[in-house]
Amino acid sequence: MMKRNLKYILPVAIALFTACSNNQKMEDPKQQNALTFPQGKKITNENFTGTAYLQMLMDADSLNSISVGNVTFEPGARSKWHSHPSGQILLVTDGVGYYQEKGQSKKTLRKGDAIKCPPNVAHWHGASADTALVQLAITGREKGETIWLEAVSEEEYHASNQ
Amino acid sequence: MMKRNLKYILPVAIALFTACSNNQKMEDPKQQNALTFPQGKKITNENFTGTAYLQMLMDADSLNSISVGNVTFEPGARSKWHSHPSGQILLVTDGVGYYQEKGQSKKTLRKGDAIKCPPNVAHWHGASADTALVQLAITGREKGETIWLEAVSEEEYHASNQ
Numbered sequence: 001m002m003k004r005n006l007k008y009i010l011p012v013a014i015a016l017f018t019a020c021s022n023n024q025k026m027e028d029p030k031q032q033n034a035l036t037f038p039q040g041k042k043i044t045n046e047n048f049t050g051t052a053y054l055q056m057l058m059d060a061d062s063l064n065s066i067s068v069g070n071v072t073f074e075p076g077a078r079s080k081w082h083s084h085p086s087g088q089i090l091l092v093t094d095g096v097g098y099y100q101e102k103g104q105s106k107k108t109l110r111k112g113d114a115i116k117c118p119p120n121v122a123h124w125h126g127a128s129a130d131t132a133l134v135q136l137a138i139t140g141r142e143k144g145e146t147i148w149l150e151a152v153s154e155e156e157y158h159a160s161n162q
Numbered sequence: 163m164m165k166r167n168l169k170y171i172l173p174v175a176i177a178l179f180t181a182c183s184n185n186q187k188m189e190d191p192k193q194q195n196a197l198t199f200p201q202g203k204k205i206t207n208e209n210f211t212g213t214a215y216l217q218m219l220m221d222a223d224s225l226n227s228i229s230v231g232n233v234t235f236e237p238g239a240r241s242k243w244h245s246h247p248s249g250q251i252l253l254v255t256d257g258v259g260y261y262q263e264k265g266q267s268k269k270t271l272r273k274g275d276a277i278k279c280p281p282n283v284a285h286w287h288g289a290s291a292d293t294a295l296v297q298l299a300i301t302g303r304e305k306g307e308t309i310w311l312e313a314v315s316e317e318e319y320h321a322s323n324q
Binding site: 087089 | 198199200219220225226227228230248249251253255256273274276278280281298300302
């Protein structure tokens with residue numbers, strides 16, 4: 001009798017489980033990002049280690065000097081050390097990553113975090129080693145553009161963090 | 163025999179359906195917002211019609227004059243007409259809403275939209291009549307605070323939009 005019951009229960013269970021799994025696809029950071037802001041184009045300049053993508057959501061102009069970009073870092077990818085003359089605000093919309101200022105410990109970033117990078121302080125940010133990071137980068141441009149420095153070494157990238 | 167099979171199938175189906183329903187809660191704008199940035203506290207000042215919530219993600223300070231707030235409008239809720247001396251950028255993270263500048267047609271806002279409100283231009287924004295709106299509001303504060311004007315009338319709110 002158990003065998004006959006399984007014949008009915010199993011297909012029902014499989015069908016419903018499949019429906020549930022489709023809902024869970026939203027958890028993948030790049031898929032989640034695709035649901036909110038576009039991932040944009042792969043960054044091809046020399047200012048990043050690993051693979052990252054940028055979609056500018058708003059450019060600075062003569063009336064409003066704030067620019068907003070959506071940045072996706074694949075696992076292991078990060079910016080080089082750099083600084084912003086007007087500082088920057090990072091809003092993490094998905095995934096797990098790192099942020100570090102020169103002279104400070106590396107910090108872990110998670111979905112929902114908001115970080116302020118002070119003006120002219122060298123820092124870097126990127127994904128964690130095994131999970132992508134998606135962040136909005138809000139940058140005042142009135143005092144000039146980003147100043148790019150050296151790459152983040154493997155030792156710095158893998159250092160223990162707070 | 164059908165009755166005996168239902169006795170086994172039904173509990174399994176109900177259990178799995180409940181599990182699926184819990185996943186689908188992510189689609190509701192306020193729940194989605196709770197998964198990214200906090201909804202914050204109900205706004206109690208006189209500057210809004212209907213129910214809205216605000217969570218400041220980053221305050222302006224002496225080094226960086228940009229503030230970022232997460233604003234949730236319940237269906238039908240909207241700001242009053244207002245303007246910003248440095249302008250504002252809105253990023254829609256969920257739901258459906260409206261944005262209108264004085265003298266222009268009302269526009270529909272959807273998840274993924276980015277809007278720039280020019281400095282000193284009177285405008286309003288809010289949720290649509292039946293769906294909440296969740297947006298990030300990015301505002302330069304170096305030239306002063308928001309200037310609040312009159313409420314958006316029912317006629318203005320329900321006007322046909324682009």
